[in-house]
Amino acid sequence: ANAFAAEFLMPKKLLAREAHRYSLRALARRYLVSMQAMEIRLKELGLVCKGS
Numbered sequence: 001a002n003a004f005a006a007e008f009l010m011p012k013k014l015l016a017r018e019a020h021r022y023s024l025r026a027l028a029r030r031y032l033v034s035m036q037a038m039e040i041r042l043k044e045l046g047l048v049c050k051g052s
Contacts, residue, residue, distance in 0.1 A: 006041050009037075010031050010033060010037075015042065015047055019047040024038060026050075
């Protein structure tokens, strides 16, 4: 259930395109999730956000 929710709220394809453009805080706001949830998702996908 958690994996489904993560993919639904923070799709890999979109994050891969946007992670390098935005900060962690901006991404969390953009996807309406907590910073902690966004950080976990980015780590799972091996992505780094701007300013990291």
